[in-house]
Amino acid sequence: MKNSSKIKKAALTIQFIMLSLTILGQTTQTDISHLKIQQQTDHIFDSLVNLRRDLHRHPELTEQEERTSKKIAEYLKSLGVEVHTGIGGYGVVGILRTNKKGKRIAWRADIDALASNHPDAVSFPSENEGVRHICGHDVHTTIALGIANVLSRVKEDLSGTVYFIFQPAEENLKGAKAMIGDGLFDIINPEEIYALHIAPMPEGIVTTKANNLYADYRQIEIAFKNKTNKDALIDYIKELLLNLQNVALGGEFWDNRNLLDPNVGLGNPNTIFKDYITVSPNIEIIESDKEFFVKAYLSSEKHNQLDSILSEIKSTIKQSEFAGEFIKIEFHRETALVMNDENLTSLTMSALDRVYNNKQVLPLYGAIPDGRSDDFSFFQKKIPGVYYLLGASDFEKGIISMPHSPNFEVDENSIRTGVKYFSSLIIERLK
Ligand SMILES: [Zn+2]
Ligand SMILES: [Zn+2]
Structure with a gap:
C-alpha cells in the first residue's frame, strides 16, 4: 500500500469516526445523564446498603418515625437539597431545584415499620424489640435518598424541580392525608407523582399497570x-x-x-x-x-x-x-385504591423500556386480590401519578420479599435497580 493511499484511508477512517460520534452524539445526547446516574448509583451503592441496614436496625412504628425522619433530613441536607420537616407528623420533604425552569416531578417514599415478634433472619437484625421493617419501607426510603443523591449530581444537565416526599404512617393509611392536611401542597406544586413498593417478583423486575393494581x-x-x-x-x-x-x-x-x-x-x-x-x-x-x-x-x-x-x-x-x-x-369507610394514570403509565413504562432495554419492565394484567392498598392513592387523587412494583426476591437464595410475611427479606441489589430506573424515569419526565 502506497503512503498517499494510507493517508487517504486514515483520513476517511477519522472522518467516519467523527461522523459516527456526531450521530451518536445526536441520538444519545439525552442519554448521557442516564449513563451518569448509572455510574453514580454504582459509586454510592455500598453506602446506600449501609444506610438501609441502619434504617433496618432501627425500625419505628407508624406515627413514631422520629429517628428515621431525622436521618432523612440529615442526608438530604448533606446533598444541598432544601429540606422541610414535621409535615403531617414526621413527614419530610426535600426540594431539588435545578438552575433551569421546567417541569415539577414528585417522588414519594413511605418510612414506617410494623409490629412483628418473628426473629429477623438477616445479619443486621432490628434492635427495637417487636418492631421490624417487613414491608420494605427501609428500602423505599433508601432508594428515594439514592435518587436524590444521583439527581443532585447531574443537576446541571436537568431542568425543572424534583420533590422528594418522605411519608410517615403508611401502615395505618393516615400519613398521606396528614401531610396533605398539614399544607404539603403549599410547599410543593408537583405536576406528576411517582412511587414504588417492594414486591415478591425476582429482583430486577419492574412492573405496573394503568388504573388499579390492587383489587x-x-x-x-x-x-x-x-x-x-x-x-x-x-x-x-x-x-x-x-x-x-x-x-x-x-x-x-x-x-x-x-x-x-x-x-x-x-x-x-x-x-x-x-x-x-x-x-x-x-x-x-x-x-x-x-x-x-x-x-x-x-x-x-x-x-x-x-x-x-x-x-x-x-x-x-x-x-x-x-x-x-x-x-x-x-x-363502611373510605378506600385507598391506588389508581395509576393511564397516559403516564404508558409513557413511563416505555421510557424505562427504551433506556434499559433489558426485558425487565413488564406490564401487569388483572389486579392483586388480597385487599392490599397504599395511601399513595390520596396523593394520586390530587396529582396524576404512577405506583410501581419493584421485585426484590432471590428464590435460589430463599429471599422472598412478600410484604408483611414474617420471613420478609430483600435482595439488596433492588436498591441499585430502584435508584437507576427511577432516577431515569424522573429525568425522562423532566424533559
Ligand atoms: Zn405494609
Ligand atoms: Zn408497604
Whole structure:
C-alpha cells in the first residue's frame, strides 16, 4: 500500500469516526445523564446498603418515625437539597431545584415499620424489640435518598424541580392525608407523582399497570330493622352476598403462589386474576335493640364495579320479602385504591423500556386480590401519578420479599435497580 493511499484511508477512517460520534452524539445526547446516574448509583451503592441496614436496625412504628425522619433530613441536607420537616407528623420533604425552569416531578417514599415478634433472619437484625421493617419501607426510603443523591449530581444537565416526599404512617393509611392536611401542597406544586413498593417478583423486575393494581376492596354495611324472624333474613342476606362471588371456592385463584405463575399469574394477559368479585366468607352480624347490621368485605378487580354492585344489592333486597325491614346499605369507610394514570403509565413504562432495554419492565394484567392498598392513592387523587412494583426476591437464595410475611427479606441489589430506573424515569419526565 502506497503512503498517499494510507493517508487517504486514515483520513476517511477519522472522518467516519467523527461522523459516527456526531450521530451518536445526536441520538444519545439525552442519554448521557442516564449513563451518569448509572455510574453514580454504582459509586454510592455500598453506602446506600449501609444506610438501609441502619434504617433496618432501627425500625419505628407508624406515627413514631422520629429517628428515621431525622436521618432523612440529615442526608438530604448533606446533598444541598432544601429540606422541610414535621409535615403531617414526621413527614419530610426535600426540594431539588435545578438552575433551569421546567417541569415539577414528585417522588414519594413511605418510612414506617410494623409490629412483628418473628426473629429477623438477616445479619443486621432490628434492635427495637417487636418492631421490624417487613414491608420494605427501609428500602423505599433508601432508594428515594439514592435518587436524590444521583439527581443532585447531574443537576446541571436537568431542568425543572424534583420533590422528594418522605411519608410517615403508611401502615395505618393516615400519613398521606396528614401531610396533605398539614399544607404539603403549599410547599410543593408537583405536576406528576411517582412511587414504588417492594414486591415478591425476582429482583430486577419492574412492573405496573394503568388504573388499579390492587383489587377494590371495601366493607359494606347493610342495616335492617330488628324483627322476630330475623334468622330467615340473615340466611337470605348471606346467600345473596355469597352468590355475588364468581370465583370457585378452594380453586387456584386462592393460592397466592399463582400470582407469579407464568400461565395464570398477573404477568399473563389471560391471568385468572381478572374479572373477579370475591366476598369474605365470615359475614358479621351486629345486633342492637332496634336494628341489626350485616357487614361483609367485597372485592373486585375492576375499580368501578363495586358501586354498581351496591345498587344491585339494594334493588334486590327492595324486591324481596324483606323490603319492609331494609333501612340502608353503604360502604363502611373510605378506600385507598391506588389508581395509576393511564397516559403516564404508558409513557413511563416505555421510557424505562427504551433506556434499559433489558426485558425487565413488564406490564401487569388483572389486579392483586388480597385487599392490599397504599395511601399513595390520596396523593394520586390530587396529582396524576404512577405506583410501581419493584421485585426484590432471590428464590435460589430463599429471599422472598412478600410484604408483611414474617420471613420478609430483600435482595439488596433492588436498591441499585430502584435508584437507576427511577432516577431515569424522573429525568425522562423532566424533559
Ligand atoms: Zn405494609
Ligand atoms: Zn408497604
